[in-house]
Amino acid sequence: AKRQHGNQYVYFAKEMYTQLERRLTIEQDLAGDLKEKGLYFVLQPQMDIEEQVLIGVEVLSRWNHPKLGFIPPPEFIQIAEENGYILKLTSYMFCEIFLEMKKWIEQFDFKPRVSFNVTPFLLSSESFFTDFFDLLERFGIPASYIELEITEETELTTSSTAFKNLLRCREKGILISVDDFGTGYSTLSYLIHFPVGKVKIDKYFIDQVEQDEQAEAVLKSIIQLSENLGYEVVAEGVETKRQADFLKENGCFNIQGYFVDRPLPMDVFERKYVRGENV
Numbered sequence: 001a002k003r004q005h006g007n008q009y010v011y012f013a014k015e016m017y018t019q020l021e022r023r024l025t026i027e028q029d030l031a032g033d034l035k036e037k038g039l040y041f042v043l044q045p046q047m048d049i050e051e052q053v054l055i056g057v058e059v060l061s062r063w064n065h066p067k068l069g070f071i072p073p074p075e076f077i078q079i080a081e082e083n084g085y086i087l088k089l090t091s092y093m094f095c096e097i098f099l100e101m102k103k104w105i106e107q108f109d110f111k112p113r114v115s116f117n118v119t120p121f122l123l124s125s126e127s128f129f130t131d132f133f134d135l136l137e138r139f140g141i142p143a144s145y146i147e148l149e150i151t152e153e154t155e156l157t158t159s160s161t162a163f164k165n166l167l168r169c170r171e172k173g174i175l176i177s178v179d180d181f182g183t184g185y186s187t188l189s190y191l192i193h194f195p196v197g198k199v200k201i202d203k204y205f206i207d208q209v210e211q212d213e214q215a216e217a218v219l220k221s222i223i224q225l226s227e228n229l230g231y232e233v234v235a236e237g238v239e240t241k242r243q244a245d246f247l248k249e250n251g252c253f254n255i256q257g258y259f260v261d262r263p264l265p266m267d268v269f270e271r272k273y274v275r276g277e278n279v
């Protein structure tokens with residue numbers, strides 16, 4: 001029995017070591033050249049399925065690491081958030097995407113908003129927003145083309161830097177949306193007190209369509225509430241026609257999810273949604 005315990009200890013120690021090593025590798029590479037290390041961006045369309053028009057695009061990060069392979073975004077985003085490299089990652093993302101957007105706007109009269117995820121750390125940083133506004137100006141991207149997605153994890157008091165940053169955004173005409181809406185703890189007060197213009201209904205509620213009547217009722221109320229308060233609303237993670245039909249019947253026409261399209265590599269997105277080619 002003793003020996004068995006010993007082996008188990010060695011096993012767990014190894015496991016821990018591997019996890020620690022993985023984390024260290026991710027941290028080290030976040031500090032380095034992100035492009036060289038395999039980080040890139042994909043774009044997922046948001047569609048008005050009634051009018052069949054593209055209303056927005058969400059930018060998502062992908063990391064195909066030379067040693068670790070595909071790293072799930074929540075894993076490396078969390079690490080970047082903890083050590084501050086999220087600043088660097090997000091600035092890199094702005095530069096890459098703004099460059100494309102500039103081309104799309106000038107050459108193809110591209111209109112939909114492009115949305116970026118902003119973590120609590122970023123939302124609370126004054127210099128992040130100053131740099132962000134500078135970049136917009138430098139690339140010549142009008143604020144009306146930009147949307148920022150925030151989550152309810154960020155504690156917002158009206159005296160906080162985060163709140164001031166949101167006001168700065170609103171003044172400029174940048175749309176703020178609440179991501180994963182309905183799952184946070186402060187859901188309603190977020191809408192009432194903060195400069196928010198759009199709600200992204202969490203996939204959780206979409207998954208409950210035809211599964212759970214209570215959740216369906218909540219979903220309907222969220223759509224109604226958003227409309228009554230004058231917010232744009234989009235349903236996230238819509239995968240099936242039944243889900244899309246339910247949403248349509250209940251007045252939500254804006255859809256993001258595999259039912260419309262997966263997040264696409266930049267060149268594929270451009271061909272399909274900017275140039276309107278058949279791909």
Ligand code: C2E
Pocket residue numbers: 044059060061062072073074077093117118119179180236237238239256257258259263
């Ligand atoms: P999120 O912001 O809620 O993004 C939506 C997630 O749902 C994405 O996962 C997307 O690929 C996935 N998705 C979209 N439609 C469907 C669908 O129909 N079915 C299913 N099963 N999934 C769908 P992804 O790209 O793995 O990202 C996960 C989370 O990681 C994101 O959740 C976001 O919180 C974070 N994240 C990803 N990229 C970035 C980034 O560049 N910056 C920041 N701050 N966070 C990011």
Ligand code: CA
Pocket residue numbers: 058117149179
């Ligand atoms: Ca998001």
Ligand code: CA
Pocket residue numbers: 179180200202236
């Ligand atoms: Ca979301």
Ligand code: CA
Pocket residue numbers: 180
């Ligand atoms: Ca999420």
